Amino acid sequence: MAVITEKNSNHYVAEFERLEKTSAGPTWFNPVRKAALAHFAEQGFPTTRHEEWRYTNVAPLARTTFRSAAPTAVPVDLDAIRPFLFGDADSTRLVFVNGHYVPELSIATGVPAKVTLANLAELLETEPDTLRPHLARYAGFETQPFIALNTAFFQDGAFIHVPRGFVCETPIHVVYLSTGGPEPVVSHPRTLIVAEEASQVTVVETYAGLNGGGYWTNAVTEIVAGDAGVVDHYRLNREHDDAYHIGAVRTQQGGHGTVTSHGLTLGGGLTRNEIHSVMNGEGGDLDLNGLYIGRGSRHIDNHLRVEHAAPHCDSREYYKGILEDSSHGVFTGRIVVHKDAQKTDAKQTNMNLLLSGNAQVDTKPQLEIFADDVKCTHGATIGQIEESEMFYLRSRGIPEKEARDLLVYAFASESIARVKIAPLREALQRLLFTGANEDRLLIEEASNP
Amino acid sequence: MLEIRNLHANVDGHEILRGVNLTVKAGEVHSIMGPNGSGKSTLAQVLAGNETYEVTEGEVLLNGRNLLELAPEARAAEGVFLAFQYPVEIPGITGSYFLRQALNSVRRYRGEEELDAVDFLKMIRERLKLVQMDDRLLNRSVNEGFSGGEKKRNEILQMAVLEPRLAILDETDSGLDIDALRIVADGVNRLRSPERAMIVVTHYQRLLNYIVPDFVHVLVNGRIVRSGGKELALELEEKGYTWVEKESARAELAGAR
Ligand SMILES: Nc1ncnc2c1ncn2[C@@H]1O[C@H](COP(=O)(O)OP(=O)(O)OP(=O)(O)O)[C@@H](O)[C@H]1O
Ligand SMILES: [Mg+2]
Numbered sequence: 112m113a114v115i116t117e118k119n120s121n122h123y124v125a126e127f128e129r130l131e132k133t134s135a136g137p138t139w140f141n142p143v144r145k146a147a148l149a150h151f152a153e154q155g156f157p158t159t160r161h162e163e164w165r166y167t168n169v170a171p172l173a174r175t176t177f178r179s180a181a182p183t184a185v186p187v188d189l190d191a192i193r194p195f196l197f198g199d200a201d202s203t204r205l206v207f208v209n210g211h212y213v214p215e216l217s218i219a220t221g222v223p224a225k226v227t228l229a230n231l232a233e234l235l236e237t238e239p240d241t242l243r244p245h246l247a248r249y250a251g252f253e254t255q256p257f258i259a260l261n262t263a264f265f266q267d268g269a270f271i272h273v274p275r276g277f278v279c280e281t282p283i284h285v286v287y288l289s290t291g292g293p294e295p296v297v298s299h300p301r302t303l304i305v306a307e308e309a310s311q312v313t314v315v316e317t318y319a320g321l322n323g324g325g326y327w328t329n330a331v332t333e334i335v336a337g338d339a340g341v342v343d344h345y346r347l348n349r350e351h352d353d354a355y356h357i358g359a360v361r362t363q364q365g366g367h368g369t370v371t372s373h374g375l376t377l378g379g380g381l382t383r384n385e386i387h388s389v390m391n392g393e394g395g396d397l398d399l400n401g402l403y404i405g406r407g408s409r410h411i412d413n414h415l416r417v418e419h420a421a422p423h424c425d426s427r428e429y430y431k432g433i434l435e436d437s438s439h440g441v442f443t444g445r446i447v448v449h450k451d452a453q454k455t456d457a458k459q460t461n462m463n464l465l466l467s468g469n470a471q472v473d474t475k476p477q478l479e480i481f482a483d484d485v486k487c488t489h490g491a492t493i494g495q496i497e498e499s500e501m502f503y504l505r506s507r508g509i510p511e512k513e514a515r516d517l518l519v520y521a522f523a524s525e526s527i528a529r530v531k532i533a534p535l536r537e538a539l540q541r542l543l544f545t546g547a548n549e550d551r552l553l554i555e556e557a558s559n560p
Numbered sequence: 561m562l563e564i565r566n567l568h569a570n571v572d573g574h575e576i577l578r579g580v581n582l583t584v585k586a587g588e589v590h591s592i593m594g595p596n597g598s599g600k601s602t603l604a605q606v607l608a609g610n611e612t613y614e615v616t617e618g619e620v621l622l623n624g625r626n627l628l629e630l631a632p633e634a635r636a637a638e639g640v641f642l643a644f645q646y647p648v649e650i651p652g653i654t655g656s657y658f659l660r661q662a663l664n665s666v667r668r669y670r671g672e673e674e675l676d677a678v679d680f681l682k683m684i685r686e687r688l689k690l691v692q693m694d695d696r697l698l699n700r701s702v703n704e705g706f707s708g709g710e711k712k713r714n715e716i717l718q719m720a721v722l723e724p725r726l727a728i729l730d731e732t733d734s735g736l737d738i739d740a741l742r743i744v745a746d747g748v749n750r751l752r753s754p755e756r757a758m759i760v761v762t763h764y765q766r767l768l769n770y771i772v773p774d775f776v777h778v779l780v781n782g783r784i785v786r787s788g789g790k791e792l793a794l795e796l797e798e799k800g801y802t803w804v805e806k807e808s809a810r811a812e813l814a815g816a817r
Contacts, residue, residue: 508636
């Protein structure tokens with residue numbers, strides 16, 4: 112094991128040195144990258160002996176030598192990305208292919224001038240000081256080898272900044288597309304979202320793959336909401352079935368800030384979604400919604416950590432999984448309530464629907480409470496389709512297969528209803544129930560609040 | 561229309577129905593009464609095709625067709641409708657979607673054209689009036705959080721939409737206040753026709769004042785031990801079930817000899 116780790120750290124160290132020669136970043140950032148690389152080299156890849164990685168085996172990542180993904184040799188055109196878009200064809204978006212910005216596919220003009228929407232590579236060159244107060248300040252890499260690796264290596268990514276008091280109504284879509292291919296490559300997309308005091312923004316990140324080939328996406332997103340800032344964040348995993356996806360989201364919110372996150376995993380071979388949310392202003396409000404669909408032999412690990420670091424904050428985690436075939440779902444929800452975080456109200460729900468005898472779920476709440484006046488509830492369920500519900504539907508004439516689809520849909524419907532962007536919601540319905548009758552849209556139309 | 565012959569059914573290895581015989585002709589209303597646990601709901605569920613119950617013997621013919629070999633959805637499409645004693649809650653599916661799916665599934669099975677959203681809405685409005693139900697209930701998840709009475713009304717609404725040939729009402733009267741009872745009974749009566757038959761399971765004469773049956777049967781311990789006209793219900797109300805239970809015990813003893 113140690114041998115594998117060492118060998119592969121060496122590969123990344125060599126790769127880092129090679130890149131260092133070709134690209135020069137701002138002077139303040141280079142030491143950060145170096146430190147990150149050092150941390151990665153020291154830790155190597157985690158194994159299932161790490162408590163935090165007990166159910167997810169990343170040995171294939173450690174074992175494989177991934178080259179840095181290059182801007183694609185084959186140009187990607189609009190038709191290739193169209194299946195991953197939603198809403199109007201000309202809605203605001205930044206498109207990255209294999210971790211590199213593609214201006215020809217991006218439309219950065221739809222947002223008001225007050226909002227900064229740019230790619231990190233360019234900003235690091237032209238105006239690095241705009242990034243300095245925030246970039247890599249939240250997603251700590253000391254104990255997080257994948258965040259360390261991303262920090263050391265990321266080439267590009269999206270930067271979204273909304274100034275004080277401004278409400279950006281247009282949702283911003285960031286597409287990270289991997290072309291995949293014959294040999295294993297890795298990209299390290301990086302996203303930074305800053306909503307200043309009392310501002311508001313909605314961002315959708317889509318991770319998608321055109322071909323498999325065992326490519327690896329190692330993404331990091333940092334989200335900062337200032338006092339009374341509002342951020343709605345969607346993260347859509349539509350990676351190829353033959354792909355690895357490791358994604359870390361780090362959110363930070365000020366007093367009375369509101370952060371809502373939606374983690375939707377519909378693709379990927381092996382996926383690990385980490386969300387680490389810190390509420391360090393009084394009266395903050397946090398929603399972590401999630402839906403994961405396991406098909407084939409897909410492995411999906413959602414690893415959440417919510418930290419209540421200030422009093423009077425509310426957090427709600429609501430994750431639902433549908434697992435078919437021989438897929439494997441993992442849910443870990445750690446809630447940490449700091450000593451001074453009195454009047455914390457934290458709620459965690461994880462519900463799983465197993466549709467096959469070979470599908471599997473591991474779900475684990477972890478509470479660490481150091482304050483005494485708090486309300487923390489958690490609940491996890493693993494269930495199957497209810498026979499009584501099946502019979503009720505069938506007794507009204509609905510055929511078995513449709514009844515089953517309907518109940519699966521019903522299970523997912525609340526998660527979908529929580530998606531506030533209408534075209535995205537509709538796109539999701541189509542994606543989740545392809546082949547199913549288009550009428551299904553009606554369910555949602557008149558569905559639960 | 562319906563012919564039940566020597567029907568035996570088990571649940572979890574226990575024999576609950578122990579030789580039920582019953583013939584129901586088109587246009588007739590039959591009432592089945594009997595003490596708690598005697599097997600009334602079991603009979604209703606078996607007729608609707610609930611696979612939790614295992615039929616071990618006997619046959620059931622619907623218009624000459626072997627009902628027992630049909631899937632529940634096919635039975636529904638052939639015109640069997642069961643109003644559940646305990647309607648099932650289905651979170652996440654709205655009532656209107658559910659009803660439309662049900663109706664169109666049945667129509668598809670029968671080779672009829674499906675109703676589009678507009679026509680469906682028109683029909684549903686009219687049927688809602690029949691059971692005096694608030695249409696807001698249809699925008700909520702099926703039966704979820706409904707009061708007992710609302711659930712029962714919802715069953716009758718479904719019946720009114722699906723227009724079955726054989727309707728089985730399993731204690732539709734329980735949990736209804738007197739006004740709701742009248743409304744539900746009116747709804748049922750309006751569906752009475754020479755082509756339709758009904759089996760009404762109840763404990764109370766109260767309902768039978770509104771839905772007047774042609775025949776009354778008493779089910780005890782998995783068998784029909786007594787049948788008669790509507791006056792039998794009155795007699796039962798007066799004398800209680802012990803009266804027929806004693807008789808049936810005597811009959812069983814006699815049979816065992
Ligand atoms: N799943 C089951 N497992 C074991 N026994 C069962 C099961 N379902 C029903 N029974 C038993 O079968 C018997 C008949 O039940 P059934 O519901 O048919 O009675 P019923 O006549 O409808 O009674 P009620 O008037 O209370 O509605 C009861 O003794 C009941 O406990
Ligand atoms: Mg009963």
